[in-house]
């Protein structure tokens with residue numbers, strides 16, 4: 478049962494955002510469960526402010542009443558950070574969908590927290606957003622900043638933090654902090670936009686972001702090659718990062734995910750013969766075709782240059798997150814290791830999971846050039862932490878990270894000590910305490926309050 482909110486608080490919230498935007502009962506259902514279906518809560522209310530002033534009003538009320546709040550954007554997060562698991566109020570930022578005119582001279586744009594990444598990418602014909610993720614049609618600017626989203630072009634443009642040129646946010650007590658000038662050089666104090674990037678809704682609610690835009694890629698070439706092992710995939714990706722000047726993406730997946738997409742989602746095999754592992758490379762500019770062909774060498778490969786053909790090849794990689802869902806509710810772990818250990822991780826992780834749960838299905842895919850492997854597990858044994866124990870211990874033994882890009886959320890909070898020292902966690906807690914003394918913002922996430 479959700480914790481009921483006092484009627485007076487519900488009335489005050491309705492006075493701030495308008496009665497139709499305070500949802501209770503069945504109307505909250507769409508906000509109560511995450512994209513995977515693994516994280517489900519029961520919020521006493523969903524509050525949908527329209528602008529920064531309304532966000533400030535809502536947070537001041539919740540802080541005053543000591544009511545915990547979970548900020549939510551597009552609800553595509555994969556670590557349970559946006560789900561009201563402990564009866565929190567959901568603060569939906571989806572209606573903060575104001576998108577400013579692109580500043581073509583500075584190649585920047587200011588966007589509300591609820592604007593989707595696809596909408597930012599379409600802001601100007603000759604410009605693009607440097608961050609590209611498969612969930613871009615739903616994932617929002619606020620959520621992408623809060624998770625420091627990575628994705629398919631990190632090797633060229635960096636993650637969401639690297640796109641930030643300014644930020645506006647509301648602290649837990651309703652104070653608005655805003656620094657949106659977009660100056661490239663500006664050493665006037667603490668870089669709190671960078672601090673809030675990756676803070677997973679625990680420090681403040683992001684309301685607007687000033688984002689850099691990058692030149693829109695022209696003359697794109699996509700190559701999908703079949704390889705005999707993750708080690709071969711890694712060697713080819715390294716050759717591409719060294720030798721393909723316009724490289725944008727180096728992505729991998731394996732036969733395990735592909736076979737499911739072929740049998741359950743109607744895709745046909747991309748190459749005449751099946752391969753154990755696949756590498757998708759994309760590059761732009763003069764010479765891209767020849768340089769990519771040189772990397773593919775004698776390996777079987779499909780080449781695409783038209784938008785339709787490229788989309789067809791990209792579907793094999795971008796639909797990998799769906800594959801495990803055909804078998805059950807997956808555990809989605811995303812880990813990274815130094816380049817020297819990537820092949821060992823990619824080749825060995827399924828065996829490590831089998832050691833903990835012999836009946837589990839493991840599907841891996843991800844961003845080779847970033848050292849990042851997404852490990853999707855459909856458990857056969859109870860999901861009681863044994864899978865995370867196995868994968869995270871393996872990853873830390875390879876000097877890696879338990880979260881490459883999705884964050885810690887609720888899913889991984891208990892394993893944070895594997896990745897961060899006691900002194901670091903104490904610092905995190907002090908930062909939280911300073912920005913949110915009442916402890917209302919996402920209390921179960923990252924470093925639980």
Ligand SMILES: Cc1cc2nc3c(=O)[nH]c(=O)nc-3n(C[C@H](O)[C@H](O)[C@H](O)COP(=O)(O)OP(=O)(O)OC[C@H]3O[C@@H](n4cnc5c(N)ncnc54)[C@H](O)[C@@H]3O)c2cc1C
Nearest residue numbers: 550551552553554558617619620621623626627628678683
């Ligand atoms: C098919 C698929 C593919 C994906 N691919 C990638 C990928 O390649 N790379 C990657 O990094 N991620 C990926 N993701 C994960 C997800 O899309 C990203 O984490 C995204 O940035 C989340 O944005 P959102 O708006 O959906 O946030 P939500 O899911 O709503 O929230 C995510 C977190 O941010 C907090 N939050 C949301 N909005 C705000 C705000 N305005 N202020 C403060 N905190 C806020 C929430 O409390 C929560 O902790 C993928 C997800 C799916 C479903």
